[in-house]
Amino acid sequence: MAQGIGGLSLSRNLVLWGRASSANVQKTLWALEELGLPYKHHLVGGAFGGLDDPQYRVLNPNGLVPTLQDGDLTVWESHATLRYLAGAYGRDTLWRHDPRERAIVDQWTDWTASTFQPGWIAVFWLLVRTPPEQHDAKAIAAAHARTVAALRILDANFAHRDYVAGNRLSYADIAAGVALYRWFTMDIDRPAMPGIENWYRRLQQREAFRKVVMVSYAELVGRLAF
Ligand SMILES: N[C@@H](CCC(=O)N[C@@H](CS)C(=O)NCC(=O)O)C(=O)O
Structure with a gap:
């Protein structure tokens, strides 16, 4: 126990x-x-x-x-x-005891669910999971624009901190950070966002991130079935 x-x-x-x-x-x-x-x-x-x-x-x-x-x-x-x-x-690592600090962790975690993830997942579905002959350029552009707008908000946040909710990893980094490998490997335009790029570099130094997030998604390419 x-x-x-x-x-x-x-x-x-x-x-x-x-x-x-x-x-x-x-x-x-x-x-x-x-x-x-x-x-x-x-x-x-x-x-x-x-x-x-x-x-x-x-x-x-x-x-x-x-x-x-x-x-x-x-x-x-x-x-x-x-x-x-x-x-x-993870009381000494991913968790925050101070309600004020935890509010910021939850703010970004919930923002990921409501705002960031619906955008980037849409890009992934429309571009990667949908077979090329069924691609809808207009829908891809709209989902891409929505994701870039969300990423810019996160990028600006990194002007003051190294991780999503402060200067060390929290569960907000995990919620949002699973998007990064796919974002940086999809065949899309990526406007320069130094904060996001530095955060991605930082996460790549973590063994857990490399092991479970930086993995092939080949089985999902062109596959709409699930
Ligand atoms: N809001 C849910 C979404 C769960 C969800 O949509 N899971 C997808 C995979 S990412 C799923 O189960 N799809 C059916 C499948 O994998 O067969 C969560 O965050 O856990």
Whole structure:
């Protein structure tokens, strides 16, 4: 048993469900690796299937990945898994005790869900997952413009800090940072954004980022099925 927030006992029996090529699963994987936690990993979703199995729907009624279990706790929604892992096992690293600091971590984490990720995921789907003969140039341009606008907001933030919510890594970096490898490897225009580029360089120095985020997405190219 590990000691969590307020001395709570934590079971440390971590199980992650979800294919490693999913950006949302990569968030949970990165946090697990960053924190050096042992975990079981069940590859489900995508070509692995399994999301419609009644047993899986009990764990996650959305039929999506990731799902994280820790003993008798089951959590879905990638950002909820990040907050759980940070609060339970990353109190001195990914978590922030000061509510004022944590507000900024949550601000960027929620901004990623509401603003940044819908844009960059749209670019990825329209450009990479959609077969070239079905490309919609207008839709790609609109999604690209929306993503660049969001990235400019994040870029300006790095004028004052090295990481998304301060001068060390938090779960906000994980939520937003899974986009970077795909952003920097897609065949798109990338307006110069020194803050984002420096942040990407910093993240590449982390073993966990290289291991779970900087991975091939070849299995997703031209594939709209899942
Ligand atoms: N808001 C959810 C979104 C989860 C989601 O859309 N997951 C995708 C993968 S990124 C999924 O399960 N797709 C079906 C599949 O992989 O088969 C989260 O952040 O966890």
